[in-house]
Amino acid sequence: MARPRTVIGTYGKIKVTQLREKSPGQPAVFEARARFRMANGAMRRPRARGASATAARNALKKKMAALEKEATGGVIDASTRIAHVAELWLAEFRRKVDQGKRSPKSLYDYEALVRTRVKPRLGELACREASVTAFDNAIKAVYDADGAGTAKKMKTVCSGIAGYAVRHGAMTVNPVREVEPVEVPSRGEIVVLEPAERGDFRAKLAAYCAAKGDSKLGVRARAWTDLPDIGDGMLSTGGRIGEVLAVIGDDIDPTNQTVVLDHHLVWVRGQGMVRMPLRKGRKDGLVIVVPSWSVPMWRRRKLESGGGPVFPSWNGQWQFITNVTKRFRTVCDDIGYPHIASHVFRHTVGTHLDEQGTPLTAIADQLGNTPAVVERHYRRKRKANEATAGALESLFDQGEGTG
Structure with missing residues (x-):
């Protein structure tokens, strides 16, 4: 039977070999090694040395802990907290800014919203717990506290975070799409230089x-x-x-x-x-x-x-x-x-x-x-066209009463 493939972000059995015995003036040298599977599926063979088998093994585990973070840093599932998904989404957005595909101003606005609005209200929820109701309540709370403009940005950010979760398998649908639309109050009369x-x-x-x-x-x-x-x-x-x-x-x-x-x-x-x-x-x-x-x-x-x-x-x-x-x-x-x-x-x-x-x-x-x-x-409300009003004068024949 074939040996099971090593799971991404994990390692196989650690092997320790003594490279040098202890002698006067020189400590013993042990080397620990293992096979570690990276995010792209490739195998790496990290090694670490120490003065004892235990020291070498611990040094290797420390090295592989860093590799594990590198390999699984973007891997999320239904149990991943929204706060972590938000940081991954922001990292993706930063790459787009660096590529000239997004505005730095948008990035700064979104970073502030994640820090001050998303994390305090939604950050500790697991992806499986982040329901339409949870997002809807959070956006409405922002609307009540900060107004329609900030609430619209909050909805944009939440949709981006949830969309990231869907793309990476932590959610099956984007719940923000079902959130009630943010109603923007009427702007009132357009102000111009008369x-x-x-x-x-x-x-x-x-x-x-x-x-x-x-x-x-x-x-x-x-x-x-x-x-x-x-x-x-x-x-x-x-x-x-x-x-x-x-x-x-x-x-x-x-x-x-x-x-x-x-x-x-x-x-x-x-x-x-x-x-x-x-x-x-x-x-x-x-x-x-x-x-x-x-x-x-x-x-x-x-x-x-x-x-x-x-x-x-x-x-x-x-x-x-x-x-x-x-x-x-x-x-x-x-x-x-x-x-x-x-x-x-x-x-x-x-x-x-x-x-x-x-x-x-x-x-x-x-x-x-x-x-x-x-x-x-940019267009002001207008009076009805005067020609139309003139035409309405003939709605009733002359001489007929209207009452």
Whole structure:
């Protein structure tokens, strides 16, 4: 009868051989060896030595304990805790980040959610115990404590963890798929720069930032004096702030009146701000034809950039997005526009194009979104068409009563 194959992550019989007997001034030497089966099925033959048979055997067991962790670190089953599966899923996500397939920002958000939300609420459950009810209750608890936005991310993370468990045999189905959808409250009225506000806002923004330039900030004043151009950059393209801040001189063609948006800025741990390919959400780049009123600014910025960042920090590096948005917040509060923030510029572009009668598909092309997203986030509620209302006047013949 054939000998049974060694199970992955385990070893066979340990054999100990004495290599040298004890002599004056020299200890005895024993060598222990065994066959260990790795995760890929290959056999390794680790060895370890010691001054006695027991010492050699213990040294080998220590070495094989490390091999066992290496061989079975990704092997999970129905008894594996959710906390461990979460760490394995995060490790898989990190590899995708390293390969450029996922955003570092998403990784940092998911790591924080696993640490502060998933593990405290679900971490000690075995995979077999992680039911639809368990996930549903955890996500609802996050909704109640932190709101819909965090709850949606929590559901995404839980689904990723459960999906990993399914792929590796610890679960048969993904229970998160059956969890009740997270309802996002209505966003309310879309906030934009109204037509009557736009000229006044730009003038006050320019004056405020020019005064900052005359202060004692020195070269650091550039962080403020560049804000009007950054605002115009967003208003002339409809781009997100991280996409506009990622523009380099070579992306600008003043002759053809175009600006290319095909990168975005992301903060990477240990590196700072990094210019990443594609737009936010790994969407393809756009070649934007900009309005003539913005061309002088883009031309000037191209010449000043030398081919590098068009909106650099005071020391020539990429700007931190959070710092720029905070400065816009400060300016808007100080000049009498507390309802305006940097993301409102993109909303203003989408809403203005809609109110000018631009088809939703064209607006979607401009913003790099789908028509459904434009309808949901950039299109205001409208009054019924007046022509329709006029037609309804003839619903009853003249002279007939309506009561």
